[in-house]
Amino acid sequence: xxxxxxxxxxxxxxxxxxxxxxxxxxxxxxxxxxxxxxxxxxxxxxxxxxxxxxxxxxxxxxxxxxxxxxxxxxxxxxxxxxxxxxxxxxxxxxxxxxxxxxxxxxxxxxxxxxxxxxxxxxxxxxxxxxxxxxxxxx
Amino acid sequence: xxxxxxxxxxxxxxxxxxxxxxxxxxxxxxxxxxxxxxxxxxxxxxxxxxxxxxxxxxxxxxxxxxxxxxxxxxxxxxxxxxxxxxxxxxxxxxxxxxxxxxxxxxxxxxxxxxxxxxxxxxxxxxxxxxxxxxxxxxx
Numbered sequence: 001x002x003x004x005x006x007x008x009x010x011x012x013x014x015x016x017x018x019x020x021x022x023x024x025x026x027x028x029x030x031x032x033x034x035x036x037x038x039x040x041x042x043x044x045x046x047x048x049x050x051x052x053x054x055x056x057x058x059x060x061x062x063x064x065x066x067x068x069x070x071x072x073x074x075x076x077x078x079x080x081x082x083x084x085x086x087x088x089x090x091x092x093x094x095x096x097x098x099x100x101x102x103x104x105x106x107x108x109x110x111x112x113x114x115x116x117x118x119x120x121x122x123x124x125x126x127x128x129x130x131x132x133x134x135x136x137x138x
Numbered sequence: 139x140x141x142x143x144x145x146x147x148x149x150x151x152x153x154x155x156x157x158x159x160x161x162x163x164x165x166x167x168x169x170x171x172x173x174x175x176x177x178x179x180x181x182x183x184x185x186x187x188x189x190x191x192x193x194x195x196x197x198x199x200x201x202x203x204x205x206x207x208x209x210x211x212x213x214x215x216x217x218x219x220x221x222x223x224x225x226x227x228x229x230x231x232x233x234x235x236x237x238x239x240x241x242x243x244x245x246x247x248x249x250x251x252x253x254x255x256x257x258x259x260x261x262x263x264x265x266x267x268x269x270x271x272x273x274x275x276x277x
Contacts, residue, residue, distance in 0.1 A: 001273065002235050007266040052274075056155065058233035060269070062166050 003124045004060035005048040008070055010079040013040035014095040017084075038082060041130050043097075045074065045104065050124035061122075065115070073111025074104050097130040101138055104128070140257055142185045143203045147216035149224075150177040151232040167233075175219060178263050182211065182241065186249060187257035198254040206252070210244040234263040238271035246273070 016033035017026050026034045033039070047070055051060040081087060083095040089103045105126055112121050127137045153170035154163040163171040170176075184207055188197040218224050220232040230236055238261040249256045262268040 001271070001275070002238070003270045004235065005268050005270070048270075053233075053235050055230045055236055055239070057166065058153070058231045058236040059166060060235055062168075063170075063267070064165070064168050 001050065002052045002060055003048045003050045004066070005046050005125075006063070006066055006070070008045045008047065008075060010043050010045065010075055011040060012043060012078055012081050012083050013038045014083040014090075015039075016094055016096060018094050038084065043100075044129040045070075046125075046127040046129075047108065047123070048125040048127075049122045051122050069111055069115040070108070072115065073107045077107065078104075097128050097134065097136045101126060101128045101136050105138060139190055139197055140185050140187050141197045141200065141203075142183050143200050143207060145182045145184070145204075145207045145212060146179060147182070147212050148177060148179050149215050149218050149220050150175045151220040151227070152176075153231050153233055155231060167231075170233075175221065180215075180237075181262040182207070183260040183262075184241075184245060185257040185260070186254045188254050198252060202252055203249070203254075206245060206248045210248055211241055214244070234261050234267065234269040235271070237261055238269045242271050242273060 015036070015038040016030040018029070021029070047066070049061055049066065053059050078087070083090045083100070087095075087103075090099070093099050093103075105123070108123055108126070109121060112119075112123065125137065127135055129135045151170075152173060152175040153167040154173070155166075158166070160171075184203065186198055186203065190197055214224055220227040220237070222228070224232075226240065227236075238259050241261065242256065242259045245259070246256050256273070258270055258272040260268055260270050
């Protein structure tokens with residue numbers, strides 16, 4: 001079993017704030033992440049695809065095809081944005097890294113069929129680093 | 139329990155298939171297909187799986203694994219041009235996938251001879267690309 005993982009980065013800002021909760025409760029849960037004007041991170045995203053290549057080509061996937069899929073599905077949408085203000089996915093969803101990862105997974109699944117029509121999805125895993133100290137995996 | 143030992147080697151390679159046109163090689167392999175080769179600082183992580191010995195408290199002495207990796211991989215790969223100096227890469231393209239698979243083949247039997255089980259091989263070609271290989275069946 002072979003998996004290929006590539007690492008991508010993007011920068012985005014967000015505010016962690018649940019409108020259904022009071023100001024005080026948001027402050028308790030999210031601390032400084034609830035500051036009203038938001039703040040940013042350099043996120044790193046690891047995307048893994050599965051597939052045993054035949055040795056004559058030796059590629060689980062050509063790197064340029066993988067980059068095209070991830071750039072088009074994720075990076076072009078999310079890089080240098082304010083998540084709460086610019087992405088409809090986060091209108092009613094707090095942009096925690098957990099939720100960002102779930103949204104990214106949906107984008108990659110949808111983008112796969114556009115980039116590789118007729119091929120079964122081979123997404124094998126995702127890992128998101130919000131900072132070098134905090135990471136999330138599905 | 140899984141235990142992992144890390145090692146590094148530096149090597150050069152070219153990724154292209156001589157039966158394909160330069161354009162097709164560029165499409166499949168990008169800059170990796172440039173004809174004179176280029177190098178990487180590869181990082182290898184070798185993971186074994188086993189039970190902890192009740193007496194010595196280890197799955198396998200990592201010194202022993204270090205020695206196997208040195209003898210079977212680093213002594214063969216380090217500071218070499220893979221396509222020219224390290225079979226089977228005179229015949230097959232040395233992508234990270236094929237290198238990980240070759241390293242697995244070099245380590246599987248010696249690890250088994252030590253009474254342990256190879257679980258996976260992770261090969262980092264650069265900071266932003268790595269491959270995991272866990273055998274034909276997956277372990």
